Amino acid sequence: MKEIEIIAFDADDTLWDNQPLFDNIEKELCDILSRYGDESQISTALFNVEMNNMESYGYGAKAFTLSMIETALKVSDYKIPAKVIEQIIDKGKYLLDMPIKVLDGVDETLRLLSKNYKLVVSTKGDLLDQQRKLIRSGLADYFDHVEIMADKTEKEYKKLILSLGVLPKDILMVGNSLKSDIYPALAVGMNAAYIPYHTMWKHELANEDIKNDRFFKVDAFSQLNSLLGVK
Numbered sequence: 001m002k003e004i005e006i007i008a009f010d011a012d013d014t015l016w017d018n019q020p021l022f023d024n025i026e027k028e029l030c031d032i033l034s035r036y037g038d039e040s041q042i043s044t045a046l047f048n049v050e051m052n053n054m055e056s057y058g059y060g061a062k063a064f065t066l067s068m069i070e071t072a073l074k075v076s077d078y079k080i081p082a083k084v085i086e087q088i089i090d091k092g093k094y095l096l097d098m099p100i101k102v103l104d105g106v107d108e109t110l111r112l113l114s115k116n117y118k119l120v121v122s123t124k125g126d127l128l129d130q131q132r133k134l135i136r137s138g139l140a141d142y143f144d145h146v147e148i149m150a151d152k153t154e155k156e157y158k159k160l161i162l163s164l165g166v167l168p169k170d171i172l173m174v175g176n177s178l179k180s181d182i183y184p185a186l187a188v189g190m191n192a193a194y195i196p197y198h199t200m201w202k203h204e205l206a207n208e209d210i211k212n213d214r215f216f217k218v219d220a221f222s223q224l225n226s227l228l229g230v231k
C-alpha cells in the first residue's frame with residue numbers, strides 16, 4: 001500500500017448512514033398503501049418500478065420519490081387520493097433533508113488520513129442531493145475533490161482516474177458496495193478496500209469471494225489507518 005497517493009471514498013453507508021433511512025421510508029409507504037397490498041407486495045412493486053426507472057432517473061431521493069408515487073398509482077389502480085400523493089412527496093422531502101449520521105470512527109480517521117493523502121469523495125446519485133449531504137455531514141473540509149457519478153461503472157472510474165491525474169494503482173477506493181465500489185475499481189486497476197455495512201439494498205448485493213491482491217476487506221472504518229500504516 002506504499003504507492004497510494006489518493007484515497008477515494010464512497011459516501012452513502014461508508015461515511016454516513018443512508019440505507020436504513022430509505023428502508024424506514026419504504027416501510028412507511030407500505031403502511032400508507034396497506035389497503036392495496038401487504039408489505040411484501042408493495043415492496044416488490046416499488047422495487048420493480050425503481051428498476052424500470054433506473055436508466056432514466058438514476059439513484060437518490062428524488063428518483064425514489066417519483067418511483068414511490070408511480071407505485072402508489074399502480075397498486076391503487078390509479079385511485080390513490082391526491083392527499084396521499086402529497087404524504088408520499090413529504091416523505092421524499094424528508095429524505096432530501098435527512099439528518100446525516102456520520103458512522104463511527106469516520107471523522108477521526110479522515111482527520112489522520114488527510115495529513116498523508118489526498119482524499120476524494122466518489123459517490124453516485126443526484127448531484128445537488130449528494131453535495132448537500134456532504135455539507136450537512138460536516139466532513140466536506142477533509143476532501144480535495146468531489147466526484148458525483150451518475151452510476152459507478154468502469155467508464156466512470158476511468159474518468160475519475162483521468163481527472164485525478166495519477167495512475168490507477170496510486171488510488172485506493174473505499175466503499176461498502178462490492179458492485180459499485182469494489183468490482184469496477186479493481187477492474188480499472190485501482191486498489192479497493194471493502195467495508196461491509198449492516199444492511200444493503202438488494203440492487204447492490206454481490207458475491208464477496210474476491211481473489212485479487214489489490215483487494216482488502218476491513219471490518220471498521222478506523223481500520224483503514226492500520227491498513228495504510230498510518231498512526
Ligand SMILES: [Mg+2]
Nearest residue numbers: 010012013176
Ligand atoms: Mg455506499
